[in-house]
Amino acid sequence: MILSLKNVSKTYSNGVKALDNVTIDINAGMFGLLGPNGAGKSSLMRTIATLQSPDSGSIHLDGLDILNNKIEFRKNLGYLPQEFGVYPKMSAHDLLHYFASLKGITNKSERRAIVEKALEVTNLTDVQDKHVAGYSGGMKQRFGIAQLLLNNPKLIIVDEPTAGLDPAERHRFLNVLREIGTNHIVIFSTHIVDDVKELCTDMAILNGGKILAQSTPKQMVASLQDKVWTTTVNREAIEKMQKDYNVISSSYNEDNMLTVRVYGDVSPGAAFAKANPTLEDVYFTTLSSDKFTTQPEIV
Template structure:
């Protein structure tokens, strides 16, 4: 059965053009079930367009896509039955209170019994910490409260997939943290697919990431894999003393692919790229210490942060283009 597939969202060369502008170009995306999938990209990369295609709010120019194995064009209503969506700027019926908005939204999915619908809405208000403001009109809500209410509205049907478009981008640090906390709480219930350009948020809550740039998917995978960077495993070795011969010696080792040196405050810092991680773990430090004239002052595996990886990928993609 398709519902048991490992991927909730699958797209096949999904493309969207607006006259001469190619907003999305042949995107092949796989979103694993029960993941928090961070969808990254600079402004204008095509993130919102992709979400709208998935929701049936726009139609692809070419290519196809499925959610839960259902076609995003022909079976859109059945898909929306099982998803929750939060737009970049969430909208509500402004004249209604938070609770009334929740009941209204719930009625797209359920017809009763009223007491149970109300209980579900109360539970959602509790989830996003708005129980004390349940009966206040939305007009007086702050940006963060509106965003949290938007998540409650998106979650009211217990969706199998939650699609959030920039859920925290317009919020102050406290509001952002509150939204990320809610997302983390939802992790065990649903798959969360969200777009953002705030890399710090992604690193905090996501387990899988895709990077979209200028309408193309340029990288994707588990976040640990992405954080390894595009250069493979790299060790950073800082030594004091004359290290001229070190490069020649390292270059002879078959599991070392590249060794580059830079001077920093009287220390030679070597960036050593390796092809065999296990051997490197065991042997690299020994190889360096084999020269008694050298003193090792630092030795660690290079860790990328997401921002560094993102900038490398996006800039590299830009130069290629």
């Protein structure tokens, strides 16, 4: 099972080039699409979901030309956008039966089994009789996954699904995605590095509508081995550090000093110690090599 994009480009009427010659192959499993806000992630997700047409390029799912066979493709698609509405006074149980009917599952016993399985996978069985409108943010996101699982899609797209969730809800939601990721192509679009690190077996970094890098998280981190260095400075020294070195990131420590991480093929000096690279280091160094980005923020 493979999703293949070749030379996909999209420019909006206001002149913004949202996608710039995107070429990528995505196999079964959890695929993380990582990039900052405004990078083009949602534009790419909507294009793959056939909610908008690219200006050029092709997209195939297992050989099916999805841009010219949208109806057939959508039978194999599950799409969870950043925001989705629900009927205010219907339970999860009733809504899922309703959506299953819309998807053509007319046999009652078959529909019951499918709905029960979707509720079980998303850990919503115990609250299936509650109105979905009263669910927490994380529960609504899990309900979104439940409804897209009804037709057993080959391709599942989730766009920024953990934004706004508290840590416990985020953990539960990621566990749901882990469970379904083994038997589907799941594209997980996010700006949160930890989500990709915890979840994905393959990933790409997108910015300015371009794919800047693609590999496994492990291989990406390994590419920075022996190239990340760290030191501690006071707040007043950070501007000079950013001028003199390739600063990856800066963060305050418990002593209210800044721990600075620097990229370099060799040690920047005696004040620096070698650090183990992280996926966040990969993310910032990849973005900093791209002309669309600015200096790393102090966090």
